[in-house]
Amino acid sequence: MKLQESVTFNPQQVQQLKKLVAQGEGLTLEFKRKAAFPEKIVREMIALANTKGGILLVGIGDDLTIPGLKHPEDESHVIKQALKKCKPALVYKEEYIPVGNARTVIQYEIPESNRKPHYIFHSEDNKECFVRVEDKSIKASREVREIAKRAQHKKDIRFNYGEYEHLLMQYLDANNTITLKKFIEISGLKKFYASKKLVLLVLADVLRVAPNERGDIYSRI
Template sequence: MTLQEVKALAAKGEGLKIEFKKKAAFPEKIVREVIALANTEGGDLLIGVDDDGTVSGQRFIEEEIFVMEKAIRDLILPNLAFEVFTIKLSEKKGVAVFKIPKSPDRPHFLKEKDRKQAYIRVQDRSIQASKEVWEVLKKGRIPKDTVFTYGWKEEILMKALAESGKITLKEFARIAKVPRFLASKTLVRLVSANVLKIHPQEADDYFTLKE
């Protein structure tokens, strides 16, 4: 990878597939960005680039790479394959580009005590994945036809979608008068069957009919 290519990447600004970090000061937080990229569409993590896209570089970039590689190995499960490129700006300064693929082993999650936290990318931000997003990612690892029965719950759901265009898990559980877990299973099954599309959000995800 060349400096010209790095500058072209940085010029695009942060987005669904690009994240900038000036340095790897808090690797345990930066790995969340790596997880989010891998769980969504893949992309590039650039170390040594300012938030505004200025390719300013970082001193002793090899040390930054070492810190990040260790964090990715130690804190992400399952193991995540990635590539790293180093671009020198001067004798002491450089930029690192971590190329993160859209992983076939999704969902990846952050290894923490007593809990698993997965993250996904929404526009230029990384957010924690809901249980429903997690299940959709798991089911997407092995594509297969999903068979579902069109019953009274689905009828209520389709009527609500026809009226408002979108619906949340909480809203569906309320209007269908079913427990949250049952509403969740129904929505995930319909997403897997390509009937619905899930739209991850920081608060409540919402669902729409698949176009």
């Protein structure tokens, strides 16, 4: 990955950075003070790539101050090492933004990926996937991972509107939202089949899903 480094202080660039920071964290914007825990930064980058893409800034305080980094090259190095645990490999652009007083902010631009979902591998049999929800990165469920993977290649999604789909729509008419656990409870379906039906209905643009670590929330579109 080619490093695009700003070698001189650029007041206009710093002004743009300040405007960006003033927005606060959100769906497509994340701040980190430093790379003390590089795997956490990779988790955020994965979440952005798996969702709508965005920008991650290293050298920004929780209070929206811009202290910058004294040794950005060192921070960049540990992040690059941690990124080796990400599969498929992430596409990103790294840029150094000098902010004065021999301090620098590192900006990572991460586009929405066309190779979703991305994982961080802790070992061959231990991997995690994350998505972005508002200003947080959360672990993605099996259903959200499957939706992310298949949504990139979907054409005409067909499904049978049968007994269980009718039951689901009746429930949503009365309650607005449902979880996989609740759908299993009201339908009597095994988890595999209930999950498959919800995923298919999201891909068919009948339902939308809001990822949630305590149970994804499904609603009608």
